[in-house]
Amino acid sequence: MTKPDPFSVLTDSRVARVLRRLHEEADEQFFGLALHYLSKLPALLLGRKVALDDASALRSRYFADKFIALERPQGAFCHQTVRALRAKLVVEFGTSFGISTIWLAAAVRANGGGKVIGTEFVPEKAARAQKHIEEAGLADIVEIRVGDALETLRVLPGDVDMALIDGFPQKSVDVVKLLRPWLRTGAVVVADNVGVMKGDYRPYVDFMRDPRNGFTSMLIPFKSGTEYSVRTPANPDRTAEAKAV
Template structure:
């Protein structure tokens, strides 16, 4: 089967969006740092200008990693918390297309969710992904099928809430990938819940580019 990720139309849209993200980040970072010394990940995702307007997206390395994990798992039901403009969703949807599966994403800001849908349409992947608009703690309650892969890349203080809400739907052997794990405390919250003392998860922290990614294998119901 042809690698969907390498199809010209898919590759072109992914390249376009990575380039747009880089340009936006360069012009926005200096402006935002001048206005506030509060890191972006500590700002309120509902009202923060950065969360409203910026990509806050993964890079190409992380995208290739997500695609590879999804393909290796043969993940058919993929759930994403924190879609933003949908760069990560493009990688996951490419894997879902090969696996005969689907991605369900959630993005708080409606205009970002619509941009993500447009990107999927441009790439020819819209039939493999659905983007829900609104608070993920509400929108993702609609999930009722066994989850093969859960990607967490939204508000960091909601990672544990989302995981616990969806935990009953995780199939044994499911993978939970949490981006920006270096922004999370290890002695409480999400990382503590899936950490070394857990009998439900086997977790590895992976050095990734400039940060950490938490990779957790769900062991049992």
């Protein structure tokens, strides 16, 4: 059986060309990243916390040129999810160099247009992501907000159809709590690296799988585990109150 091509879901050859190149650039960094995390392997295998916080990451120039991106099948899956939802507004926590942003924005454009709001803590990374997004011809679909997502995502232009959680793990629960009032019933939240960084994402997984928090959630088998969550009906009075804060 022929191995499926993740890029086959794309309808724009320009987007596909840019994504192929960016994924190849990310592949070239794999062994360097693996060596960098080698000392953390025992903690990863034991499900302990290993992630840097945002201040440490900003000081560490090692990560300044690192993609740390979705894998190709993950990107295609997120793209197809956006298409299935007929999403018009997508929010991304952790843009990095824009690979995932391009997958999402291409789907929003294929849906007839809308907006992808990305967030990036490091200004240099945001600038490079913007360049890649422009190269893919998607600048009119994407807005990148630079800084702490807990500040930059306080106000959104409407109900959110999908969110991608791919930033600093220790902020993931707070980001979802911030987004929750904006997530429409049936909205999807996808979180990367949940299986790789079990210790760092344990609070997030616990939160998303507690039905009292307004989601149903499960692990799907991308990159050792990606959390897939669906927004359940919310209390309209509490939602309106939260949006007004």
